[in-house]
Amino acid sequence: MHIAKITSKGQTTIPVSIRKAAQLENGDSVLFELKEDYVILKKIRLPEDDYLQSISATLQEWDSPEDEEAWSEL
Helix, strand or coil: CCCCCCCCCCCCCEEEEEEEHHHCCCCCCCEEEEEEEEEEEECCHHHHHHHHCCCCCCHHHCCHHHHHHHHHHC
């Protein structure tokens, strides 16, 4: 059993062991489902996640130190 507190902003930390078991990573989307007196947390993939992943490789052609220098003053 794992216990976490909720902050005044409604935030909490998912324990590391739970994140690993559920394969949750930074930037993942999750769904909260209420069932009677408990909450289910599910990892989900949004359609826009697939789109962003598909174009990410094409954007790396502008990710070089030379590009950073050329665009740094804009």
